[in-house]
Amino acid sequence: xxxxxxxxxxxxxxxxxxxxxxxxxxxxxxxxxxxxxxxxxxxxxxxxxxxxxxxxxxxxxxxxxxxxxxxxxxxxxxxxxxxxxxxxxxxxxxxxxxxxxxxxxxxxxxxxxxxxxxxxxxxxxxxxxxxxxxxxxxxxxxxxxxxxxxxxxxxxxxxxxxxxxxxxxxxxxxxxxxxxxxxxxxxxxxxxxxxxxxxxxxxxxxxxxxxxxxxxxxxxxxxxxxxxxxxxxxxxxxxxxxxxxxxxxxxxxxxxxxxxxxxxxxxxxxxxxxxxxxxxxxxxxxxxxxxxxxxxxxxxxxxxxxxxxxxxxxxxxxxxxxxxxxxxxxxxxxxxxxxxxxxxxxxxxxxxxxxxxxxxxxxxxxxxxxxxxxxxxxxxxxxxxxxxxxxxxxxxxxxxxxxxxxxxxxxxxxxxxxxxxxxxxxxxxxxxxxxxxxxxxxxxxxxxxxxxxxxxxxxxxxxxxxxxxxxxxxxxxxxxxxxxxxxxxxxxxxxxxxxxxxxxxxxxxxxxxxxxxxxxxxxxxxxxxxxxxxxxxxxxxxxxxxxxxxxxxxxxxxxxxxx
Amino acid sequence: xxxxxxxxxxxxxxxxxxxxxxxxxxxxxxxxxxxxxxxxxxxxxxxxxxxxxxxxxxxxxxxxxxxxxxxxxxxxxxxxxxxxxxxxxxxxxxxxxxxxxxxxxxxxxxxxxxxxxxxxxxxxxxxxxxxxxxxxxxxxxxxxxxxxxxxxxxxxxxxxxxxxxxxxxxxxxxxxxxxxxxxxxxxxxxxxxxxxxxxxxxxxxxxxxxxxxxxxxxxxxxxxxxxxxxxxxxxxxxxxxxxxxxxxxxxxxxxxxxxxxxxxxxxxxxxxxxxxxxxxxxxxxxxxxxxxxxxxxxxxxxxxxxxxxxxxxxxxxxxxxxxxxxxxxxxxxxxxxxxxxxxxxxxxxxxxxxxxxxxxxxxxxxxxxxxxxxxxxxxxxxxxxxxxxxxxxxx
Ligand SMILES: Nc1ncnc2c1ncn2[C@@H]1O[C@H](COP(=O)(O)OP(=O)(O)OP(=O)(O)O)[C@@H](O)[C@H]1O
Ligand SMILES: [Mg+2]
Numbered sequence: 001x002x003x004x005x006x007x008x009x010x011x012x013x014x015x016x017x018x019x020x021x022x023x024x025x026x027x028x029x030x031x032x033x034x035x036x037x038x039x040x041x042x043x044x045x046x047x048x049x050x051x052x053x054x055x056x057x058x059x060x061x062x063x064x065x066x067x068x069x070x071x072x073x074x075x076x077x078x079x080x081x082x083x084x085x086x087x088x089x090x091x092x093x094x095x096x097x098x099x100x101x102x103x104x105x106x107x108x109x110x111x112x113x114x115x116x117x118x119x120x121x122x123x124x125x126x127x128x129x130x131x132x133x134x135x136x137x138x139x140x141x142x143x144x145x146x147x148x149x150x151x152x153x154x155x156x157x158x159x160x161x162x163x164x165x166x167x168x169x170x171x172x173x174x175x176x177x178x179x180x181x182x183x184x185x186x187x188x189x190x191x192x193x194x195x196x197x198x199x200x201x202x203x204x205x206x207x208x209x210x211x212x213x214x215x216x217x218x219x220x221x222x223x224x225x226x227x228x229x230x231x232x233x234x235x236x237x238x239x240x241x242x243x244x245x246x247x248x249x250x251x252x253x254x255x256x257x258x259x260x261x262x263x264x265x266x267x268x269x270x271x272x273x274x275x276x277x278x279x280x281x282x283x284x285x286x287x288x289x290x291x292x293x294x295x296x297x298x299x300x301x302x303x304x305x306x307x308x309x310x311x312x313x314x315x316x317x318x319x320x321x322x323x324x325x326x327x328x329x330x331x332x333x334x335x336x337x338x339x340x341x342x343x344x345x346x347x348x349x350x351x352x353x354x355x356x357x358x359x360x361x362x363x364x365x366x367x368x369x370x371x372x373x374x375x376x377x378x379x380x381x382x383x384x385x386x387x388x389x390x391x392x393x394x395x396x397x398x399x400x401x402x403x404x405x406x407x408x409x410x411x412x413x414x415x416x417x418x419x420x421x422x423x424x425x426x427x428x429x430x431x432x433x434x435x436x437x438x439x440x441x442x443x444x445x446x447x448x449x450x451x452x453x454x455x456x457x458x459x460x461x462x463x464x465x466x467x468x469x470x471x472x473x474x475x476x477x478x479x480x481x482x483x484x485x486x487x488x489x490x491x492x493x494x495x496x497x498x499x500x501x502x503x504x505x506x507x508x509x510x511x512x513x514x515x516x517x518x519x520x521x522x523x524x525x526x527x528x529x530x531x532x533x534x535x536x537x538x539x540x541x542x543x544x545x546x547x548x549x550x551x552x553x554x555x556x557x558x559x560x561x562x563x
Numbered sequence: 564x565x566x567x568x569x570x571x572x573x574x575x576x577x578x579x580x581x582x583x584x585x586x587x588x589x590x591x592x593x594x595x596x597x598x599x600x601x602x603x604x605x606x607x608x609x610x611x612x613x614x615x616x617x618x619x620x621x622x623x624x625x626x627x628x629x630x631x632x633x634x635x636x637x638x639x640x641x642x643x644x645x646x647x648x649x650x651x652x653x654x655x656x657x658x659x660x661x662x663x664x665x666x667x668x669x670x671x672x673x674x675x676x677x678x679x680x681x682x683x684x685x686x687x688x689x690x691x692x693x694x695x696x697x698x699x700x701x702x703x704x705x706x707x708x709x710x711x712x713x714x715x716x717x718x719x720x721x722x723x724x725x726x727x728x729x730x731x732x733x734x735x736x737x738x739x740x741x742x743x744x745x746x747x748x749x750x751x752x753x754x755x756x757x758x759x760x761x762x763x764x765x766x767x768x769x770x771x772x773x774x775x776x777x778x779x780x781x782x783x784x785x786x787x788x789x790x791x792x793x794x795x796x797x798x799x800x801x802x803x804x805x806x807x808x809x810x811x812x813x814x815x816x817x818x819x820x821x822x823x824x825x826x827x828x829x830x831x832x833x834x835x836x837x838x839x840x841x842x843x844x845x846x847x848x849x850x851x852x853x854x855x856x857x858x859x860x861x862x863x864x865x866x867x868x869x870x871x872x873x874x875x876x877x878x879x880x881x882x883x884x885x886x887x888x889x890x891x892x893x894x895x896x897x898x899x900x901x902x903x904x905x906x907x908x909x910x911x912x913x914x915x916x917x918x919x920x921x922x923x924x925x926x927x928x929x930x931x932x933x934x935x936x937x938x939x940x941x942x943x944x945x946x947x948x949x950x951x952x953x954x955x956x957x958x
Contacts, residue, residue, distance in 0.1 A: 367822045389824035398822070406818040412811060420812065420823045423805040432803040 034060040035097070036221040037082070037113070037189050042091035044077050046462065049454045051077035053245040054091070059189065062215050064222045066236035066253065068229075068265055070494040071466025072452035073242040075225045076118055079191050083108040083115050106137070112188035116178045116195055118225075118465050118492075119404050124167040128160055128177050135181045148184045156183070156210045168331070170356035171198035179210065190214060191223045194465070196231060197492045200355055200520050204228075208235045227466075227494045229258040229272070241265055266496040273490075273498060273527040317381025319345040319514025320396075320483045325375035326538075327365050335361040337538035338375065343483070343514035345380075348505065350529030351518040351540075354558050358538035359518045360401045363487040366391060366516075367398045369406075379483055392421060395482030399473060399489045401518075407472040408460050415442035415456035418475050449474035450500065466493050477504050484508055487518040502528055522551070534558055591928070598924035606920035610913050614905060623903045624913065631899025632892040636781035644853050646891030647786040648673070648845035652869020653876070653883055654794055655841030660877060661801065662834035663814035668713065668728025669842045670866030671735035672706040676843020677850045678739055679705030681749055681857040684766045684850070691769030698770060699789075699847050706843015707836045709735060714832035724835060732866075740859050749857060762858040772852035784852030793841070794884065801880075810834055842866065868894070871918060875925050886921070893917045 037059045044052040051074040059065045067075050081088040084102035092099050095111055102108045105115070122131050129145040140148070146162045153159045158176055166174060175195055182190060192211075196204040208231070214220040226232050232239060233253060241249040241264045249264045262270040320343040327336040336358050343349045353359060364370035366377070368388030377384050379394040400407045408417045419426055419438050426441070428434040442456040451470045453463050460468055469492055477484065486505060490498045505528060509515050518535075519525050525532050526549055533543040534557035542557040544550065611621035632642045652669045659666040666672075680702035687694050712731060716722035742748040744761035751764040776782025801807040812820040813830045820827050849865065850857060868890045876882035897914035901907055 368824070369818065369821045388821055389826075392824045400822065406816070406822060409812050409816040409819050411815040416808060420808075420819075423808060423823075427805060432799070433805055433808065435803070 034062070036061045036095070038092075038094040038097075039078070039082060040092045040094065042078060042081055042093070043089045044074070044081055044086065045089050047454055050245050052081065052088075055242070055245070055247055057240055057247070059221045059223055060238075061188075061219050061221045063237040064211055064215055064224055064235055066232045066239040067223055067225045067242065068227075068232060068239055068261060069242035070244075070265055071470065071492075071497055072464040073265075073494075074245040075242055076193055076464060078242070079115060079193060079223065079225070083113050083191065109135075109185055109187070112186075113191070114182040114185050114187035114189070115191035116175075116182050116193060118193040118197075120174055120178050122166045122174055122177060122181075124165075126166060127162070128164050128166060128169075128180075129162040131166060131177060132162075132181050132184050135185060145184075149180060152180055152183050156213055157206065158183075158210060172200060172203040172355055175199055175203070175207070179207070183214070187220065189221045189223070191225075193225045194227065194492060195224070196226060196228060198355075201522070204231060211235060227492065227498075229261050229495060232261065233258060243267060262495045265494065268496075270495050271499050272495060273502060273521070273523045317378075318342045319347070319380055319512075320516065321378040321381075323376045323378070325365060325377065326373045327361055327370050328373060329361065329370075335370075335538050336365065339535075339539050340375075341516070341533060341540055343516055345482075345512045345514050346509050347531070348509050348515040348517055348529045350525035350532040351516060351535050352520070352522070352525055352532050352554060352558060353535035355520060357535050359487060359520075359535060361538065362516070362518060362535075363398050363400045363485055366396055366483075366485045367400060368392075395480075397476040397479055397481035397484045399476050399484070399486045401487040401491075403469050403472045404465070408468060410461040410468075411459055413457045413459055414446070414451070414453050414463065414471060415439060417460050417471050418442045418445050418456075421475055422479060445474040445478055448478075450497070466497060469493060470497065473501060473504070477508060480511070481508065481513050484513050484515045485518070486515060488520065489517070490519075490521070490524060498524075522554070525549075595924055595928060598927065599920075602920045602923045606916045610916055613909060613912065617905060617909060619903060619905050624900060624905065627899040627903045628892075628896035628917075630896075631902075632896035635779065637779035638895060640776060640778065640780075640782040642888070642891040642895040643783040643787055644891075645894045646888050647784070647790045647852070648849050648865045649868045649872050649887040649890045650790045650794060650884065651841045651845035651848070652866055653872035653887055654797055655838035656870055656873035657877065657880055657883070658797065658801070658810070658841075659834045659838035660873070661807075661814050662810045662831045663817070664717075664831050664835045664838070665725050666710065666713070666728050666835055666838045667725055667870060668710070668730075668732045668735075669838070669870050670862045670864075671728070671732030672709045672839040672842035673846035673849075673866045673869075674732075674735045674739050674862050675709040675846075676702040676704075676706035676840075677846030677857055677861055678735075678742060678749070679843070680847035680850050681763055681766075684770045685749065685764060691767070695770045695772065695851060698851060699772075699844065702847025702850070703840045703844040706846065707840035709843070710839020711832075711836050713839075714835040717835070718828040718832050728835075736859075736862070739857070739861065743857060743859055751856075760859055763856045765856045766851065770851060771855065772848060774852060784848070786848035786852045789844075789848065793844075798880075806830075842869070845869065868918075871922050875922055877925070889921060890918070893921070 035058045039057045041054045042052050069075050080086045084104045133140040133145040149162045236253045322341050324338040325336050326338050329335045368391050372386040384390050384394045426434050426438050449470050452467050490501050531545050533540045614621045614624050633639050680698040683698040683701045713727040716727050749763040750761050772784045774784040809825050809830050813827050817827045872886045872890050875886050900910035
């Protein structure tokens with residue numbers, strides 16, 4: 001596979017560090033002097049939860065070290081212990097062979113450990129250069145920061161507008177800024193926590209070429225946490241797999257394949273989306289559904305629905321119809337431009353597109369938090385006012401893109417978050433909330449959606465990133481919705497969870513829901529959607545049915561060229 | 564745990580990001596108790612020194628504090644009378660804070676409520692109990708309206724509630740001053756002697772709040788029952804009702820709350836109005852149960868006491884009743900300082916010191932937490948998560 005920009009980048013020879021011209025091939029023996037960072041027997045407990053139990057890990061210089069594991073396996077926690085963000089309960093950290101006690105991330109930075117966090121560490125209101133300067137704790141002025149951004153940008157092919165405000169950037173651009181910020185500290189060890197979960201394929205590739213350069217030319221050691229097996233296979237040299245707080249496998253990437261990794265991670269065989277796409281599961285299912293009967297019975301949803309709207313009326317009206325919907329973002333820019341689309345009951349319609357072309361806005365409009373300037377929304381043939389309460393009552397469930405910031409209330413408990421959208425259901429005869437019913441419901445959802453949490457009463461903030469997302473998914477999908485708007489629903493989930501979400505979305509569709517699946521993962525769209533529409537500049541500019549998805553044409557469409 | 568204490572002990576506007584960095588609640592409580600011992604000890608020590616400096620025996624001052632507040636049934640009754648408005652004002656403040664509304668205009672709302680109640684009590688003629696109930700209801704409504712102005716400004720243009728409620732307090736006290744010094748409105752018709760502060764007539768005895776018992780034996784106005792019933796009702800509502808949960812969601816993450824179909828401005832504004840209503844009710848209970856006439860200085864820092872009490876128990880709503888009672892003790896006991904012969908300016912200083920000792924520990928701990936968060940934020944801006952810097956959490 002070709003690596004964009006490598007030729008250009010290799011021109012830049014000078015480096016602050018000892019250059020390592022090439023990696024040794026074939027996974028040979030390495031001297032221990034190659035080891036940059038070593039974690040030994042690191043243990044971390046959160047109350048009864050053991051996030052890391054005696055984890056040992058050695059990261060060598062000139063290597064990309066993949067860290068894999070299910071949601072809640074303890075990957076983030078392990079790295080947080082390493083950079084001193086949380087104190088470990090036991091074990092040792094050694095840097096270049098010498099034991100160190102990393103007091104806090106500032107200290108870690110001084111020791112050459114830089115980490116890009118799972119949910120970024122950027123101040124949205126500030127400009128790019130200000131964020132970079134902040135990383136240097138005010139020891140850097142505007143001019144130096146801008147220069148550093150320019151230099152690093154040129155060196156690694158990571159361009160960013162130093163004067164742009166972070167809040168105006170797409171997720172991909174933010175990730176780039178986060179990386180720039182880390183690199184500006186000239187670290188010896190770079191830790192990236194799920195950097196690609198918000199990136200498009202092209203952006204990921206760009207990131208990987210940077211990673212290759214920092215390990216090969218600059219001789220850094222890189223730790224890469226990711227749930228995407230194909231990229232782990234593509235970019236890492238060694239993979240460590242964690243399950244339930246312990247290391248269950250460590251292997252050289254050259255000896256691994258996707259199924260092996262998935263199995264080691266989850267402890268069972270997993271059906272990957274790529275397989276689904278290849279096997280054409282959906283077609284089989286559709287054929288079966290067609291032969292069996294009209295709608296309704298194919299679902300295997302484990303949810304004990306509260307308000308059964310499952311029996312799908314055999315009406316011709318689509319589950320969802322958007323007609324000429326326009327909306328403006330907070331900055332006055334048109335984010336949806338007379339968007340029209342229809343989703344039939346039982347259908348999954350995919351929306352593909354380059355990030356920042358209105359995908360997030362679809363979710364916001366359908367949640368009623370972005371006001372509609374023109375156009376109408378119809379659910380099951382009836383027009384619905386574009387307000388949160390009306391949309392919810394009409395049976396619209398939204399899995400928002402920005403789950404972390406607006407999909408849940410981090411300070412409130414898991415159980416409260418699970419029932420937040422249907423409080424009225426839990427109103428007892430006295431008008432007060434029925435706590436027992438809430439607890440029971442929460443436990444049921446926690447079991448059904450396999451949410452790892454110490455108890456339903458802990459605050460959301462104590463859950464791992466992937467488990468927070470499962471809570472949102474559980475809340476939205478368990479309401480027996482008529483329409484599901486799923487914006488990047490598998491972002492940040494482990495392979496097992498992705499399999500599960502895929503099943504859930506299919507089951508919801510089989511139960512008669514119309515599903516609008518917004519995703520930047522082509523595999524996901526091909527695996528799940530009956531139809532894929534392409535969004536560009538806030539409007540749908542093309543569409544193809546599943547059978548005849550033409551990747552090349554899709555690419556052209558995504559770029560805004562009507563082909 | 565108290566019925567109100569359903570939210571996790573992390574306070575302030577930052578989200579749970581600093582969670583990892585915070586000591587557990589148990590440690591925090593132990594530390595708080597320790598700090599109280601120290602701060603009260605220091606306050607008593609300073610008081611002793613001050614009293615010695617003006618040539619009196621410190622012991623007599625402490626005896627006065629005790630004698631004047633809880634030693635006799637009569638004193639206890641007075642202390643309870645002084646506790647009533649503090650409970651109501653503090654409760655309202657906590658309700659508003661839950662929804663993220665920082666109401667600091669309790670004094671204005673209390674005053675405006677009392678003015679409304681005074682109008683009814685003095686100008687409406689009818690059966691006593693009826694007029695009394697009408698006065699209390701109007702007092703409550705008056706406070707609600709006064710806070711409602713701030714709520715409207717917030718809903719309309721997102722005008723900062725801290726500023727609007729504070730400024731409205733100045734307006735309310737001006738209105739009060741005008742009304743009680745104008746014969747057409749509230750000023751006592753039989754004109755007071757030259758030089759005396761303007762005041763209203765005494766309320767007709769039949770509209771007074773029933774006050775079983777009287778000094779020197781034990782007696783307390785019926786207001787205590789009203790306050791306790793309201794406290795109980797809110798404790799249940801906040802902990803168990805959908806409204807209470809919505810309130811917390813709005814306070815903790817307004818965007819998510821909007822996604823859940825909650826009308827954020829209505830819930831937050833409503834909490835502010837409730838807070839004002841309770842302050843207005845506190846003012847009318849003071850008027851009809853204890854003071855019986857309205858004057859320019861009517862508020863007598865009760866609004867501030869309530870605010871401070873709320874500050875002390877912001878993260879521990881279960882402490883609200885005892886803390887309010889301690890404020891009552893300081894007030895009624897503090898009134899006895901003069902009887903020991905210390906000069907009146909010093910009596911005020913002594914009272915202030917006691918209040919300070921009461922407020923210091925939680926404020927100190929909170930400030931320290933903010934300092935810690937600031938550090939965490941710096942650290943996290945460096946490596947950590949957008950979480951602390953904005954909101955969200957590390958994961
Ligand atoms: N602050 C905390 N308080 C309590 N428990 C916590 C806290 N942080 C993490 N945990 C728990 O520790 C475990 C490991 O979490 P961690 O965030 O390390 O998972 P992860 O491997 O990064 O998962 P993901 O892929 O979902 O991000 C989880 O069970 C989580 O609930
Ligand atoms: Mg993680």
